[in-house]
Amino acid sequence: MSDHTSKPKKKRKLSERSAAYLLIAPSLLLILVIAIWPVIQSFYFSLFDLRLNNPTKSEVHTSHMIDLQRYLDNYFLLEGAIDKEVDKAGEGNAETLNGVKEDLSNLDASLLEDEKIKERYELIDEKLMNFEKIDPKEKLVEVEQDRAEEIQATLNDIEGKVNSLNDLEDPNTVKGLSSALADSIIKPNFIGFDHYAKNLTDKRMWMSIWNTVVFTVVSVAIELVIGLMIALLINKAFFGRGLVRASILIPWAIPTVVAALMWKFLYDGQNGIVAKIFEEVGLVERMATLLTNDTGAMFSVIFADVWKTTPYMALLLLAGLQTIPTSMYEAAAIDGANKWKQFLTITLPLLKTSILVALLFRTLDAFRVFDLIFVLTGGGPANSTETISLLAYKVMIAQSNFGEGSALSVVVFICVAIISMVYISLLGRDLLDDKK
Amino acid sequence: MQKKAGPLFYVGLSVFIFLVMFPFLWILISSLKPVSELFGEKAFVPFTSDPTFVNYQSVFVNHPFLTYLKNSLIVSGVTTIYTVLIASFSAYAIARMKFKGKTVILGLVLSVSMFPQIATISPIYIILKNLGLTNSYIGLIIPYTTITLPLSIWILVTFFRKIPFDLEEAAKIDGASIMQTYWRVILPLAVPGIFTTAILVFIAAWNEFLFALVLNTQEAYKTVPVGIAMFQGQFTIPWGEISAATVVVTVPLVIMVLLFQRRIVSGLTSGAVKE
Structure with missing residues (x-):
């Protein structure tokens, strides 16, 4: 195989580049076909009055x-x-x-x-x-x-x-x-932006966006604070650390649907132990009201989400904490900085990227929430926990109204894109930087 | 901050672990209770005097739970193998080769991982329906790639970057082709990273709900999450059976997490922290 080495360097570089493209091609092709094309197609569908349960509107028709x-x-x-x-x-x-x-x-x-x-x-x-x-x-x-x-x-x-x-x-x-x-x-069922016009003036859609925002902001904020506390707490050598790490991973690992069902049982108005505890503590007047009033239902959904995803947050932050050299704290301690001062001047600034990355992933996940609410409350009572993804699902699947459902899902997509852009502009190029 | 832990620390830690594990423990106890103890005052007692496996029996006898398990295993297993294989090629190229547009491709992968599934589901549903692929394994495995492929590429790139570049240089000098370098030199060293990625991909596919709910509606093709979610009747909710099914699904995951916690954590945090 010695002839390979004798080839000019230029050629080797060229073949490396084409090999790289060849290796990437399958992934890129798949991503194009099953992620990017469907999103574009969703947008296209959203411009049509497309209903799978109506024979004259079950497909996209652009002509008579x-x-x-x-x-x-x-x-x-x-x-x-x-x-x-x-x-x-x-x-x-x-x-x-x-x-x-x-x-x-x-x-x-x-x-x-x-x-x-x-x-x-x-x-x-x-x-x-x-x-x-x-x-x-x-x-x-x-x-x-x-x-x-x-x-x-x-x-x-x-x-x-x-x-x-x-x-x-x-x-x-x-x-x-x-x-x-x-x-x-x-007849052609092209209707332009009618679905958007209809939904942007619809109270139910704005309500669902509001619910999604409340759910996202409150749950992610609580998860960040508790997650950071846990990360700081377990960022030291102690006996049984592996076990602790494993046990906080379990809520993350189980299917969201299963977690939602567990909490539905614990919140149950007749035999749910958590509902009973909340009643005893005075958090709710009666057990049954927990899932049957607006605030109670939203609180329950957020509480379950915090339980399930705080561990993930904690682990991401812990990994960030472990990259901060101990020597920095030692130096600060010699200078007479107390624990709180150390936290503010060393931990937080150095943890900024980790926090932003964790927040980015969690915010997007929370904004797309579907499984948890679908199982736990179904969007009820009176749509008070209905998020935008759930609304899109209901319109699309339950009502077979694919045109309007696609329009709503495009709205979800745009919201997610805006959120990502905000975070990525905060993060700068850190996230994609090639150099280590 | 690397201080030695005191007794107070352990007390606090135990309370925290108890709070995290409480729902599981409660579900485990409930799954062993006879139906009569799931309602009324006895519902709030943390033990049962009359433990029974009737709920477990019912899960497998009155529901096609074994079928759900089989479906989930097939779909998640195949998804894992094929995604990790394809992703490992791309990740290798991105991590270790020089070519134009690398940042753009990595950015594309990251953005696709942020796509809301709901925004892709209507065209995917219509296409699969026209091809007669709703209610099939392949019809679920293909759309799962949207979720698992970006995830795998993202994690694998971090792992591939950690492998020393000298090895590759040495192989190049010895005249190994790119494919030979990949199979003989890089891949053996990347096995731990690939295994970690596979665990995370498997969990992601196993837990997926929306696609499974929309695409596979027949009992014979339902996956575990959809199957369990549909246990709830219209008027009654069989809590005993749901608890038992939850335990059945959770126990293997708990074992997996206990065995692989180190790997899972390294996979979850890779790419999220700059070392």
Whole structure:
């Protein structure tokens, strides 16, 4: 392998660079595909009225289209149903029904005049006859806006006529089919910033942001103070230090959901020991009020979060403390500085970066809080603990309103971006510095 | 500040540890209580005269808890192996090679680790649904990369930087290619760091809730956190079973933490402190 060494230095450097890019490529590709692209896509979705439970809005549509599968399915069934009705209909109804039938066949004929539609029409028709699977993309054909509105008007007209009829043999079938047929035309569901406009004037959204901010600021502040106290306390040699470290790691290690369930049990209004203790101490009037009033619920959520994440904070700060050389304290002690003075002049300034990094990670985690509140209070009572992530989840998943839910999740993203930028500007380039 | 600890210190420490561990102890006691002692006055008694394993039995018999455990093990295990492998390549390049745009890439990794999961979930859900991958293992493992990959790269970079550069220089002079240097020289030395990263990634994947909740809704594919969260009925909450399930989930984690606490701490704090 001696020939490698004889290669000019320049070449070695070049190959190192391309090797580096090659090694990074898989990670970068994954990050692009499953993190960055979805965020961009979320923003794109948020500009549409996208509802998974509504057939005409279940996808992003930027142009007018006709759903040929829906059209053909309902067209022939409706035609057949009308034929049946005509046989049994009275004088007046028969006339209207024949009129509807004529409208339908005129519409069908006019659709077939269009070459593009005709081709696809025949394909779908054949597939429907043979009970073949139809590709969701295949069934949609783009049509001009004017034409789409014309077809829609005809379909609405047909639906209106059918609905005006009384004394039908089987009114539900005919009316149902004509209304299903009217859904064949798909309009673009682009709505621009309407979701944002709606939510930015919605009290519930501002309330959820407020709740998130209260939760984040209060819990992170308490965690910082207690975490720093613990870190200072265990930053010395003592018997059983490993055990102490392990035991404070356990709340961090268990799933948040499990921690939330544990606390839900401890807070329970009938048999929760912590609720009972709070009642005895006088913190709450009755056990049951802990989780059923606004302040009590928010307090409970914060208390559980402090329990779970203070250890993490303490460990980050402890690691920072251990980098401060003891000699500095010794020198300060000789100069006659007391413990408090030492803390203010040595510990705090040297711990600044560690504190900021710990605060950055914790603030972002707290701002994104979901699991804990989802399980512990579900956002209740009366949305008093509903955070912005929980609201986005409820709108998106529980209501299948992906457009609005995406808009809310973009709001979460923007908030998180702002918080990170503030911290990173405070930290400077320390965080990403290549040199050790 | 490295003062010798006095007796008062130990008293304070014990009180603190007791407060931290209290919820676990209480849940452990409750899981052994018969249902009748979980309500009324007896609910507040810190012992039981009639310990029973009926709650534990019920967790496995009345709920597909074994399935949840299996699902969580598969998803977290595969996620860990594949993320750490891919991350180790990138971390090696970032930590030890010279190329342009390193800071930008590291910044990108850090920003992605800050992404709120909720902001990626709607497109991921729709894509996976269209591909028929909701309610599958792979459909959960792929999105977990959003969380675990930046985390692994971030931690591994710190570990790789600690390995002396002389070794690599020596290998270069001996004519080893970049891949050979990586496999023969760096990787063996990086094993402790990689192991630490793997533990943290495993815990992160094991505890993940939002993706699992949205993507895998069928009983057969639910993971432990989602499964446990759904124990709560609409009107009643089976506290005995929940306590027992909590203990079952917590005990392995406690053992893991006791065994690997040193590694976990070094992994958690790497990158957060400049040494």
